[in-house]
Amino acid sequence: MQITTRAYQPEDFAACARIEAGAVRANHYFADVVDYYRSTAGELTVACVDGVPVGMGKLTVLFDGSAWLELLRVHPDFQRKGVGRAIYQRYFEEIRALGCPAARMYTGVSNKASAGLAEQFGLKRRAQFHSMRIPTENLSCHPDTKPLPRIGAEQALAFLPQLNRQTGGFLCINHTFYHLSETTLRGFAAMGWLWGDEDTLLIAGASFQPQKALYLTMATSGENQKEKLSRALHHAAAAAKLGGAEQLVIHFDPNDSKIHDFCLENGFVDDPVDDVVMEWAEESAHTNR
Numbered sequence: 001m002q003i004t005t006r007a008y009q010p011e012d013f014a015a016c017a018r019i020e021a022g023a024v025r026a027n028h029y030f031a032d033v034v035d036y037y038r039s040t041a042g043e044l045t046v047a048c049v050d051g052v053p054v055g056m057g058k059l060t061v062l063f064d065g066s067a068w069l070e071l072l073r074v075h076p077d078f079q080r081k082g083v084g085r086a087i088y089q090r091y092f093e094e095i096r097a098l099g100c101p102a103a104r105m106y107t108g109v110s111n112k113a114s115a116g117l118a119e120q121f122g123l124k125r126r127a128q129f130h131s132m133r134i135p136t137e138n139l140s141c142h143p144d145t146k147p148l149p150r151i152g153a154e155q156a157l158a159f160l161p162q163l164n165r166q167t168g169g170f171l172c173i174n175h176t177f178y179h180l181s182e183t184t185l186r187g188f189a190a191m192g193w194l195w196g197d198e199d200t201l202l203i204a205g206a207s208f209q210p211q212k213a214l215y216l217t218m219a220t221s222g223e224n225q226k227e228k229l230s231r232a233l234h235h236a237a238a239a240a241k242l243g244g245a246e247q248l249v250i251h252f253d254p255n256d257s258k259i260h261d262f263c264l265e266n267g268f269v270d271d272p273v274d275d276v277v278m279e280w281a282e283e284s285a286h287t288n289r
Contacts, residue, residue: 001050044057088117108274124279152194159221191207200228201218202235
């Protein structure tokens with residue numbers, strides 16, 4: 001059995017759709033994101049056995065130059081036969097060619113196979129996240145709530161130390177966990193994902209499938225924090241309804257009882273499984289964190 005890897009070609013679409021359908025029972029989104037993945041920096045890789053596509057994976061270069069490893073799928077008939085490992089080898093060839101200082105991925109907290117493969121290539125557990133969600137139709141938008149203005153990265157930077165404490169140094173949009181830094185916040189500002197004022201910050205966005213969900217993070221300072229969180233949530237609710245998003249999704253440190261209790265009070269429901277972010281980084285990148 002000869003395993004090879006190469007860049008995705010348009011004629012691979014049907015095979016990759018079959019790979020996804022066989023590899024995961026739900027959340028089939030390849031058809032919605034293939035054009036997005038082909039247009040972002042980093043290769044959409046296909047793994048073949050004897051020339052036939054049986055696996056795929058995507059490396060995406062994020063705002064800070066790091067590599068995000070996603071969409072790793074292997075058809076069930078070829079799992080545990082070295083296909084996933086071949087995709088990771090392709091990932092790291094590209095990481096070196098692109099000069100990415102770090103590489104990250106996420107998996108479910110109980111997915112030992114996915115975490116074990118990542119660990120073989122030097123990725124280590126960095127942070128755990130709990131998530132909650134609420135259908136947009138269940139959100140209330142009070143007309144007397146003052147909206148938050150859109151802001152630039154300079155204003156958001158004042159919240160960076162708090163965000164790092166609150167989130168463990170990562171922030172989720174579309175299950176991509178971005179490492180929080182000035183460069184990342186500048187990228188978020190360019191995407192139009194930042195709103196706030198001197199004591200409230202809302203980060204809300206979707207890099208793909210905006211009709212499915214709007215992903216948010218909220219941070220406040222000073223007194224009356226619940227009131228400020230409510231204002232941020234009302235703004236996110238209005239943005240979700242305006243954009244046609246089916247739901248709001250929030251990720252946060254599992255130990256953050258303040259955000260958890262606030263979300264419960266406002267009708268959010270807990271997701272059943274936490275996520276784990278895993279990371280490989282060059283020694284110089286660790287030193288400069």
